[in-house]
Amino acid sequence: MTAATHELPGTDAEREQLLAEIREANLTYLMLAQRLIRADKAEACFRLGLSEEAAELIAALSTAQVVKLASQNTLLARFQADDDMVFALLAGSHAPQRSVGEAAQRLHGSILLASRLAEAA
Numbered sequence: 001m002t003a004a005t006h007e008l009p010g011t012d013a014e015r016e017q018l019l020a021e022i023r024e025a026n027l028t029y030l031m032l033a034q035r036l037i038r039a040d041k042a043e044a045c046f047r048l049g050l051s052e053e054a055a056e057l058i059a060a061l062s063t064a065q066v067v068k069l070a071s072q073n074t075l076l077a078r079f080q081a082d083d084d085m086v087f088a089l090l091a092g093s094h095a096p097q098r099s100v101g102e103a104a105q106r107l108h109g110s111i112l113l114a115s116r117l118a119e120a121a
Contacts, residue, residue, distance in 0.1 A: 019073050022075050023070055023073070025075060026071075026072060026075065026076045026077075027066070027067070027070035029070075029077040030058065030061070030069060030070055030076065031066065033050075033055075033058050034058060034061065036048065037055045037056075037058060037059040041055055041056075049078065049080045086109050087109075088109075
């Protein structure tokens with residue numbers, strides 16, 4: 001097992017399931033990225049948060065290269081949330097929601113903010 005495997009919680013079977021889901025998400029992400037890039041590179045770069053060079057590299061990947069890259073145990077896709085989005089979620093400055101929805105949105109905003117702070121540290 002790799003070092004990344006040992007850092008995941010749960011039993012060996014649970015860890016292996018999580019890693020399999022990461023690899024599946026990677027494959028789905030790369031296939032989607034290639035489709036978007038080939039359809040409209042500028043829009044794909046914006047939506048995926050990629051540089052033009054990265055988009056060109058992804059678009060040029062062969063099927064074998066996509067499968068090999070997707071098999072990594074690290075999630076390739078990166079969530080994009082700017083400070084305005086995070087603060088809007090935390091402050092509830094959008095349309096009012098009822099209790100559960102509002103709580104979920106605030107929790108989501110808190111998670112995004114915490115991940116950005118951890119990333120900066």
